[in-house]
Structure formats: C-alpha cells, structure tokens
Amino acid sequence: MNWRGHFWTLGPFLRHNLLPARLPESQRWETRFEDSSVGTLRLSGRLSRQDGANTIVVIIHGLGGGATSYYARRAALYASRAGIDSLRLNLQGADRNGDDFYHAGLTADLDAALGSEALAGYDDILLLAYSLGGNMALRYLAGQPDSRVRAAATVCSPIDLKPCARTIDRPRGVFYRHHVLAGLKDIYRNVAARRDVPLPVREASRIDTIEQWDERVICPRHGFAGAEDYWAQTSACHVLEDIDIPTLFIASERDPMVGIDTVRPWLQNATQLRRIVTSQGGHVGFPQKVDLGLGNGGTVEDQIIQWMLAPT
16 A cells, blocks of 8 residues: 555545535435344434435444545435436444434444434435445345345445554554544444443543454443454354345555555455456545446446446
8 A cells, every 4th residue: 555545535525525515405304113132212314305216325433434425415306317216324423412322333323324214215225334434234145135226236345354454553553543432432422422431431541452342342232242242243254155236346456544465365255246456546435437337327336326227
C-alpha cells in the first residue's frame, strides 16, 4: 500500500464535505424491535422512494459511520439514477438517538430493517454494504436472509476481524483509528445518556485502540468472553461458503484500513462470491472511471447496482 491508497481514502471524503452531492428526496424511516437484554430498540434511516419502484437497495454503513456517511449518500444517488428505491440504514445507535450500540455480527438489525412495514411492499431487496457493514451483511446472508434478497455487494469489508483490528491499531493507523473511535465514542455517549452502559463514559473516552474498545465496551454488552472471542465468533470469513445468494465482494489492494493480506487468503476458497480485487482506490473510495470488469461502465456504485439488477 502506498500514498495512492491514502489519497483515494481521504480524497472522496474531503470532496464530499466541501461539495456534497445532491441527493434524491428522502424521508425519515424508523422501525422498532425487541431485544432480550435491553427491551424495545429503535432503528432509523433515510428512505428514498420513486413512483412504481418494486426494488429497494438497503445501504449499510461502516464502523463509526451512519446514514449520512458520504459513501451511503453516494450509493443512494446512484440507486435513484438506476430507478430503484433506497434505504440508508443507521445501525443500532448510529443516529446518536438509540438505546444500544451495534457490533460486527449483529444481524438482528438487518432482520428488523428488512422485516419492517415500510419494506413490506417490495418484491426484490438488494444489499449494498461498506467496510464493517459488509462483514455484518455477509453473516446475515450466510444465515436465514429474507427470501426477497436478490443480490448483495460488499465494498472494502474486513472479514477476518483480528488482523484488521491489529492493522488499524498500529502507529501508522493513528489517523484512521482516531476517526473511527471518535464516531464510536459519540454513539456510546448518547446511549449512556439513556441507560446504563458497561463502562463509564469517562473511561471509554480514554480508549485509544480498536482492540481495547472491543474488549471493554463491545464484549461486556454483547456477551463475548473478550476481543479474541468476539473476533472469532463474528468474522464473516468462516461462513462465506454458506452464502447462496449472488454476492459481489470488492476489495482494494491499496486499502489502508483493510489490508489485502487479511482478505485474500479467505477469498481463494470463497467460491460462492464474485470476487474482485482492484489495484485502484483506497478504503471505500475509488477513481470515477475504475473498471470492475462487470461488463458495464460508470462509477463503482453504477457498476455494482447494475450487476445486482442483472438477471441471475
């Protein structure tokens, strides 16, 4: 990985903040479901509808992100241009107004979203997941997904969580680690304002590694013995062969957050996935004209959505 990976990771993020793309009209979406530990939980998101559409793409963000993340907004734009509806989902707590916080294998959020009343009228559902959201989506697909899920795609997703966490926790990952942890701590503070949490907010605010966050925050809440146990139980690399829905897996050789060496060994035997490893791009950011070899042109999102919409 060289400077180009950093450029394509940071460039699109900065460009969006300076010149945000115009989005299709959307409305607030919300659903509720029951959790055995916490009780009634609420999920939110942004739902974009078009007249006559019977297909929707559910867009799942990465660690510390949310429905307003630039890549989620970008995906909604290209879904609109393709003539389909979109739901930019906030995972549990990501809207800063929830009563709990998510983890990498928490597929209950996807069950609740796809089973919500607002999505009941769609014939076909597509999943487009970024970064850690992709690990969650792959685990969902390997279980008992909604029968309407027609196709899925993941972009720059860690599927072996232990080496990915260790990569970000290295000194050279300090910028990305700080950014991700800032989002997670903000979620945690807002949850703590509504109910008891495993670790006092002051102590949580001092955590400076992903491993310690998982060990001291995620594991006590979600019942894992420790970070190693959490990573082992929720890493999607162990269930890839259980997926039988057409699924596209996109990775970048230059990704500074999800090292290609943590992904490539598992992809060799993941015969159920359409696997694409590109030499261009960074972490969820790519050049406008990158060719994924799917037989259609346009941006990464254009190509992904057209692939998911194609007959299988």
